[in-house]
Amino acid sequence: MSVTTAPALAAVDPREVLRAQVKWRWLETIFWLATLLPFLVAPTYLVLGSQIAITALFALSLDLIVGYCGLVSLGHAAFFGFGAYTAGLISKAGWGEPITGLLAAGCAAMVLGYLTSFIIVRITHFALIMVTLGMCLLLYEVANKAHSITGGDDGLQGVHMWPLLGHFQFDLYGTTAYGYAIVILFLSFLVLRRLVNSPFGLSLRGIRENPRRMPAIGSPMSNRIRTIYTISAAFAGLAGGLLAQTTEFVALDALSFQRSAEVLVMLVLGGAGRLYGGLIGAMIFMIARDQLADMNPQYWYFWLGLLLIAVIVFLPNGILGGCAELLARWRRKA
């Protein structure tokens, strides 16, 4: 091939280029160490903390398909709720061991995700939003009607968890719940971080960037989408299972449209397609709701609406995307 005068710019090692993109940063260590702070400085907020961790895991699962693959779902609560009911029902049936119960919740959601993924790969854009929304509404009404099993709109009562690892009782202050949720969140994060930095993760970004080109480089795109949709469903199910176990209750709103919409809002706020966006988004959303709703419960959506518009207009890549851009600009100057 014609090797004409390619300017020999400081010979870069291509592996190092890619390695630099995926290496663990000190900011990440600080972030995860900071998740332990609530135990010391805010023990009264551990219940809220566990809710945030659970929601963050849910947002993380959605980020896989929305942020990485570029497919918008408005029905992700279907998997969250399915996991929650699975975990709740297993406990109610007499098996209160948390970890196996949680894995069962993840597996159940994964199976549901796998089955529905065959519909998902056939549609895109607006139709996809509507179909995912439809599937979630459908599941909501099934759970509502199946009163004898799910408790309908009274919620699933009588969930009782055994102590975690045989030692840690689930207490009223949420100490065990928070520790449990944070560990599961962290382990899930590690798995998903590896996933998005793998060749598979790169192919997902390829689908997001240009679904027309993917077949032309020989990529079996439908398989990839089915796989990530199934994995995403599994992690949403884990989040739902965690909520059922730590609150020992499943409300019908685990499957609600509102839950699907809110998690999407969190992802947009934090910044989709960068894992931490979902985590930050969930934190901001949950803390803001807690604080603002204390002041004036009806008024909270006003502030949320304002925040959402401001972020979309001024930080189209979310809060984290905006931060990354600032950092890059600052580095270029320095």
Added chain:
Amino acid sequence: MTTPVLQTRGLNKNFGSLVVARGIEIALPKGARYALIGPNGAGKTTLINLITGMTRPDAGQILLEGEDISTLAPAARVKRGLVRTFQINTLFPNLSALEAVTLAVCERRGEAGTWWRSLPSYGQAIEEAHRILTTLMLAGDCERPTRQLAYGQQRLLEIALALAAHPKVLLLDEPAAGVPKDESSELFKAVAGISSDITVLFIEHDMELVFRFATRLIVMVAGAILVEGTPAEIANDQRVRDVYLGQAHHG
């Protein structure tokens, strides 16, 4: 006689009452350099779409190395070595050139479905991607996102992505489309540098480039092949002069 690498038999396609392909029969031997020419709307891009499976023909067969691939999905045809580029840049705007070509290499090697190993551990694939970028003079900018690359570089990246798939047959849809005339011969030098093991069919409007780089020409008019031959034969063909070259002076 050896079997052609790529062959089509009686390809037909209508869009409603518009005939875009009528009884298309081509046979490309290994290592050939074919130019596909014809006035706008003659069905050149449609033919590439039909061959690569992006458009379904109404009738006819496509054979790659003698095997019927007419029913295979586009991605499966790429796996067999039938690869194309696009007239309008069809790239990954927010992936760097290195990431994009590494992705294409990983897809070819069947590694792009692996999620439990991190990308930097695929040294061979990354090295190969970098080699391809180097031969196409893109190595210096391989870290930049595709959307920041100059237009001419993006045209080269189109070819780089295709080469990463290790094509046996490469269909180039106007590789120099939109590139200023003085730069387009640079681009065609890259095309000329493509390994002679690869059969190349390219669409191009600039007759100077066509006659310089093609060993044989196929002329299409209104969805059908008018004539096929060597550059000299085509240049002296009265029918071609009438329907094509006559009106191409201002094109």
